[in-house]
Amino acid sequence: MKLAIHVSMKGFAEMETLIEPLSFAFFQKGLFVASLSGALLGFIGVFIVLRGMSYIGHGLSHSIFGGFAAAQLFAAQFYLLGAGLWGIASALAITSVAKKSRVGADAAIGVITTASFALGVALFAKFGNSGPSFESALFGSILGISVTQMVGLIVISAIAGLFVFFRYRSLLFMTFDPDVADVSGVRVNRTDAYLMIILSLSILATLTVIGVTLVAAMLVIPAVVARMLTDSFSKMLLISTIVGTLSGLIGMYASYYAGVPSGTMIVLVGAAVFGIVLAITGGRGLRRSAGLDSHGETLVVAPIAAR
Template identity: 35%
Template sequence: MARALATTLIASIVCAVLSCWLVLIGWSLMGDAVSHAVLPGVVLAYIVGAPFALGAVVFGFLAVALIGAVRDTSRVKEDAAIGIVFTTLFALGLVLISVTPSQTDLNHIIFGNLLGVSQGDLVQIVILGAVTLVVLVAKRRDFTLFAFDPVHAHAIGLNPRLLGAALLGLLALTSVVALQAVGVVLVVAMLIIPGATAYLLTDRFSRMLVLAPAISAVCAVVGLYCSYYLDTASGGMVVLAQGAVFALVYLLSPRHGLIGTRLLARRRRRQLAAESTVESAAESPTESVAEVAAGEAASASLPR
């Protein structure tokens, strides 16, 4: 449980920080594609005895290159190209798992095995998570400018292609970190839900970078403890907790929530109605004096 808690917190925080940029850029579907496309890379790295991160990064960039090639050299649009590439690579990973002789069950890569994290896995997760988080924090200004205005980033001397490639590489590393926690299937939830939740709570990106990991860490602890006492899947409960928080924020957020915006609109209508009533009450004496003056002038003009 101690290793599971440490793994969940690290994966949740790293995924949440990266999710802020994914939500702003609009790379939610790209995050889904890369997180699933790294599966064959992880399996091949296991077969040859290489680090999981190396195989994940190679196949992450391969997926992006294939998506761009299909999009640019055919009539297929980007969303269809993403669906074709990531499902094909994911299927390749499933086939490799089925034919790979192993003393361990490689299905934990797909569904996660949070309670089976070893000491070596935890060390790898700590190293990859630290590297990813340090790069994101150190280059946060450049990544933020790239997310909001790539043209301006290019104008001041930055390379948008290089920044995009760096984000995709960090996305592949983050996917490896989260694989141990929730598996390939649920990685995309941890990469999107925290950033989307924070996006509904604030309009400032600096606050998003604080709210998203905080919400994700709390959901990680709550989900893990609920899975322990309810005897349910740990990774699924963590993601379910994040989804429940998003649902509450979606409904009750003061500025962008479904119920909150309606209450705010109703309050503004009441304020406008009250202000119009006060203005009409203030103007009514003046109008009465004018009407009296007009009446006296009319009566004076009548013949005696």
């Protein structure tokens, strides 16, 4: 009996610890934004990872940082709008470069996005004294999440959800087999452009809480974890969204107690989930996720050549 009371008291104390930060309005907002950010990036990340576009996601987040800083400098009140337009322009430019140039697409993307990032750093160093701090833009922060940002994130999450819901078959077809999708009535280029726009808006909306340097990790980790757990596309979408949400939620708590930038803890929680799932699924999980960035593998049967 004594033990039971002790346990329940201990449980109560733990509950108190979990509930305590919720009394702060900034933490409530932070927790909501982090969970939704994780969910959004986990959801979109499935398409990014399966299409072998992880590098584009990484580059895009760095590119948007340049727009973020420039927009703050030239139109402080409208910096989200400015950064959004910059992000969309970067996304479309990257897609175009990746499609058109046969050689050196990676190099071109690397140059464009890192130059944009460097411009952002320079602008921040010289003029960055309004809006989010340099560190929070890079690594995320639970402080200073405005209502506008919250609303923006909700709207973008809704757009992403509706877009995938109503274009599910086309998106699945062009992710699996873009060439055949193209000849089967899917408007691949247009759908691709929409996806890139949603990706750049998602990065922008989650930038303040996760941070420029860590957004790409949250696009990749939940999707890879989900792939290790399932062989079905629809289940992968669901699991990846749940893993993203949990990483955001737990990471935000961890960030509060550890006193470190929110993005770092969210990514570390995601990485821990990856480690646990890897330990549980072992070789099977690794085999499933092995071909994520490849498009086609050679069959072991030798081709029957003309004799």
